Amino acid sequence: MGKAMLEVRELTTKYITRFHEDVYAVDHVSFTVEEGKSIGIAGESGCGKSTLALSLMGYYFPPLHYTSGDIIIDGKNISGMNPDDVRVKILGTEIAYIPQAAMNALNPTRKILKFIEDVILAHDPKQSKNDIRDLARKRFEVLNLPADVLNRHPVELSGGMKQRTVIAISTILSPKVLIADEPSSALDVTSQKLVIKMIRDMMDMGFIKSMIFITHELPLLYNVTDSILVMYAGQLVESGLAKQMIFDPVHPYSKGLMDSIIVPEEGTRDVKLTAIPGTPPNLKNPPSGCRFADRCKYAQKLCKSFEVSMRKFGEVSPEGDTSERNRAYRCLIPVHELKESYDKEREGGLSS
Amino acid sequence: MKNTLKQVFGSGQFMMGFVIISLIVLTIIIYPLFNPGNPLERIGIGTFFKPGTYVSAFDTVNARQFYTLNLPDAEAKRVGSKLSPDDRVSMMEWLVAAGVSEEDIDIEDTDSFVQLWWDTYDPNVRFDSMTTAFRKKIGRIDVALEGILEDMDVIIAKEGEDGSLAQSSVVAGSDYVNVADVANVRFLPLGTDNFGRDVLKEMISACRTSLLIGLLAGAIATLIGLTLGLLSGYIGGIVDDIIMFVTNLFTVIPGFVLLILISFSIGQEQRGAPVVAIVIGLTSWVWTTRSVRAQVVSLRNRDHVNLSKLSGHSLLRILATDILPYIASYVIMAFILQVCSGILAEAQLSMLGLGPKTTEIPTLGLMMYWAMAYTAHLGGAWWAYFPVVILIALISFSLNLMNTGLDQVFNPQLRD
């Protein structure tokens, strides 16, 4: 097991609305990312994955507020730190962020190089401008970005180029953790490929030591990340290696999510695409018991009253495959029963 | 719709503006019921009577009954009204200059002070250190002091048939009349203007006219702006090019200049209030056109509009049902601003002497114009112009406030 780069323990954050209601968009979330590894977070829109991304930064501004839990980066707990310290010592250097809408992420009236200067000088005021320029040039070259981008304004760049520039700027200080929130969703296919390749290159070259990749496009996660977390209504519902999660999901929600997509790999042609019926619950007053119960076709009586926590497969079925030991899910129904139901359904679906 | 209204009226700024403008409108409606009559009636002979209660002197001396009240400070007040502290200081300055030592002067003891003055003052004496203005002032004070210390009754005499005067009654210093017994008392809260009109009554009538001018000008400007903006934004192409060319042209050519040129060319005789309103409306549609067009362009390719187009709906129907409802909030906001700038434009035009012709109706701008023309501001007649300024500012403030409130409801980014 590698060294833990990011460890999140029971992290809870909330939005306070205009009407002073609390909305817990991230609810007791725990996971670990090891050095050199990447982890994907999947879920429907509104499930709290983007809020999780913001919450992981350890720096909060209204309407988002920190409630409880720990964020530990490379052994250092940042959740108790004073916000100004987080800004100077953590953001950009330890943990970096690629925003969802990179189109507007750059100050339209500042040249790229000037902006990089601002980023670096905010953390190390003694750096000389020449050094910064050399560093930026070198980094852009390695990442296959034209160096003259540095002397342009953001408005002069195309969408794909802008996104890759944003990624290069985010990682200019070689952070330990990179949080990418749907970095390629708004791009055309060609640009998407370039962005994904660039992120992979950065992992390989060691510009980033670990990564959290958030998206609603599951096939992308399969290609980019080592493991996947599935989130529903502010909570994690299942975690496991990417391959396991895509081809052998256990939680009914993960199963529903995977069934609604096409994965361009083995044995998918025989699966009917199905959408999950219903809508996610309102987080202002989440339902008691399992939050997915209302939409779950396997739900039993107890589901609506009994709240389960994340359970490791190893604890549930000790005799199971050892490679599945680290998988975890949040459901009352035992793993084997769920799998049996899925198998039955598939047979039924094939025969009909 | 209901929800939107709730939000709009939930905005503190909108509500505050709405309440102010409602109060103004209510006053316009209710006040004339209590004080009917021609607001331009010239009741005062003379200019700029100060605010206060006017009691008929004739009715007072002819009152049915006099009451005797022995009030201890009556005498002091009587003197005080004729001899202000400022006057006393001026008198003392003169006395000191005339060589009276300061210790001998008791400025508080009116009797000895006035006696000393009469003993010393000589209108023919001139001191080099004194300005002409000061000498004139001293002269006026001296005249006002005439009879100040006399404690004599006033004799009322009536003219007999042969022209001789016969004493009919005597009014003593301690005689009082109950105001309720005086037949003619007129309260003029804001005094009168240069023509002797009741300023408050005139102002309320003027406010009504000005609001109507603003509404008419605003309606015209919004209608033109909306039509041009819709056509330009929705049809696009050459229509858009032409409309935008004209709009850009009138954006840079100052509307104020056009207003002056047109109003002057129309001439004083033809310039009634409606004409002024129409001219203002015709010169101020550019902003509405621009913003409506921008909104329509962003709506033009929405799915529901395309669907409507494919269904073969007519241009008018698409504009009315698929576009207009989405820009209604902007149009209302633009209209409110147009009303406001219409009122200000009328006032500015009138200040230049290009307002509505003056004989029929008052407007806020005309009131300002006449107050300035008769130099009310230099003569200290604040009541003739200051309430008007405040009223214009209040109207404009409340409309702007409503607009800001609406802006915050419809542009969530501006919210707190």
Place this chain on the structure above:
Amino acid sequence: MKGYRKYFTKKLAWFFITLVFAIILNFLLPRLMPGDPVAQITNKALSGVADAGAAQQVYNQYAELFGTKKPLIVQFGTYIKNLLRGDLGVSFGQYPRSVTEILSSSILWTIGLQFPAIIVGWIVGNFLGALAAYIRKGFDKVLLPISLFIGGLPAFGMAITLLVVVGINLKWLPTSGGYAYNLIPSFSWQFVASVFSHYWLPFLSIVLISIGGQAIGMRSMSIYELNADYVKYSRFLGIKDRKIVWYVFRNAMLPQVTGLALSIGTMVGGALVAEIIFSYPGLGSQIYKGITGSDYPLISGATLIITVMVLSASFIIDIIYGFIDPRVKAAQME
């Protein structure tokens, strides 16, 4: 550089097009009015002139200027020819002074008053607006209503209030004219001091009004920018607030520059009326004199001069804007 050149050429062309249209309007508007404005104006103008010889001269002058009987296009030709020679006709009210002479003596007063006042008001207003947007809370709650109140006030309202309170009641500053009435314009110390003390009240009344209006615009602009994605992103990169506030200020300021170009006409109009209140010897007072005296050539000339001034001001602002906003360059490349 190519993008810039295209932008400048466009703006220059636009300047000339608007100028031509403004001149045409200035020529056409009075002639399109119903009735016979020429006869009307001439009669009115002549009723005030006692000297029969002078009256005849004015009439001739006027007939020549208008060429009443000729077709419009010929009249326009004469008009343009006279314009190019700088001949705007002879004033009726201030006969025999020429309009050009009258206007050239007042134009400096107006520019000297309005240019600094509008610029100062713009700068201070933008600063306060940005501050209100950044601080929000208490400061904003106070500043917004005050700005709305002052910005909504007509310029003459502010002018009268200042005149009465500061000039008449407190007697701090002179209230009327551009300099003391007993002085003759010269470069003496006494005259300059007098101009300076007469300058303050009109200046302040214009400045205060424009502060209010600008502060409101800048406030919304800054709030809009503060919510922009780049602000959030910059924060997450650890950039300090002071730097980010500078980004926001600069980006919110740029639209305010074009805003100034578009609203300068309205501002000048208000300021002209303020001039009348203070009997300031500028164009505003001349227009007032022209209107009260039915002095058609004077009004026509003054409005033309004001239009040219406003058009030039917007043109200059647009050119400056081209230099400071990189987005302009990008837009021309498309």
